[in-house]
Amino acid sequence: RKAFYYPNNEYSILSLDYSQIELRVLASLSDCKALKEIFESGEDIHSATAKKIFNLDSNPTPDQRRKAKTVNFGIVYGISDWGLADELGVSNYVARDLINNFYASFPEIGTFFQGIVGNALQEGYVSTLMGRRRYLRELHDSNYQTREFAKRAAMNAPIQGTAADLIKTAMIKVNKALKEGGYKTKMVLQIHDELIFKVPHDEEGKILPLVKRIMEEALTLSVPLEVDGGYGKDWYDAK
Numbered sequence: 001r002k003a004f005y006y007p008n009n010e011y012s013i014l015s016l017d018y019s020q021i022e023l024r025v026l027a028s029l030s031d032c033k034a035l036k037e038i039f040e041s042g043e044d045i046h047s048a049t050a051k052k053i054f055n056l057d058s059n060p061t062p063d064q065r066r067k068a069k070t071v072n073f074g075i076v077y078g079i080s081d082w083g084l085a086d087e088l089g090v091s092n093y094v095a096r097d098l099i100n101n102f103y104a105s106f107p108e109i110g111t112f113f114q115g116i117v118g119n120a121l122q123e124g125y126v127s128t129l130m131g132r133r134r135y136l137r138e139l140h141d142s143n144y145q146t147r148e149f150a151k152r153a154a155m156n157a158p159i160q161g162t163a164a165d166l167i168k169t170a171m172i173k174v175n176k177a178l179k180e181g182g183y184k185t186k187m188v189l190q191i192h193d194e195l196i197f198k199v200p201h202d203e204e205g206k207i208l209p210l211v212k213r214i215m216e217e218a219l220t221l222s223v224p225l226e227v228d229g230g231y232g233k234d235w236y237d238a239k
Helices: 021-030 033-041 045-053 062-076 081-088 092-105 107-123 144-180 201-216
Strands: 011-018 125-127 133-135 186-191 194-200 227-232
Touching: 011 144, 011 201, 021 033, 021 062, 021 107, 021 144, 033 045, 033 107, 045 062, 045 092, 062 081, 062 092, 062 144, 081 092, 092 107, 107 125, 107 144, 125 144, 133 144, 144 186, 144 194, 144 201, 194 201, 201 227
Parallel strands: none
Antiparallel strands: 011 194, 011 227, 125 133, 186 194
16 A cells, blocks of 8 residues: 555545445345444444344453454355354354344344345346346356355345445545536545545645545435545555
């Protein structure tokens, strides 16, 4: 990251990215009460999940938080107990228990995934919140592993696809605002859920709050969107 910088001292790099965007999209699409409450309260999502899946009365240890983080993002991708066990270095039994505890803590998510897969089996595709489709003909493949992969893809595509739609929408709106405002700032790169800008020093005070607001309002979800980031001489410092 330190290799990316502007040699001209008149410019800084601004990096802004969405915080836990896929989990926020999942909370909204599934209308999961407990998950939405965590995001609305501002509590750390991975610590909050750790408390639930490990049945804790106190704050989790760093290792428990790390495992909960792996569970959180694994669920988004339809992770199996075998896959989680491999990532965490635990037994299949322990991994299965963590996954079961997650779904018990956030029951609407399991219902949501079941509905997504059921509809996909009937319709042959899944859709993002903005209506973009992914067709999954592999759901009816003769090979079991191929069908299971397609089911995991069906669970993930509406979430990851909506997150992709969100940042593209934000880019269009940010670009329009920069042009209409007559700013010299340039949007130079998108990396997953992150946007990178080339900003003259005299525009720094206006650009960060402007772009942050547009990104956080680019799409209406039932949970608040949160954008973090800042300026730096290089990309490393901006993060």
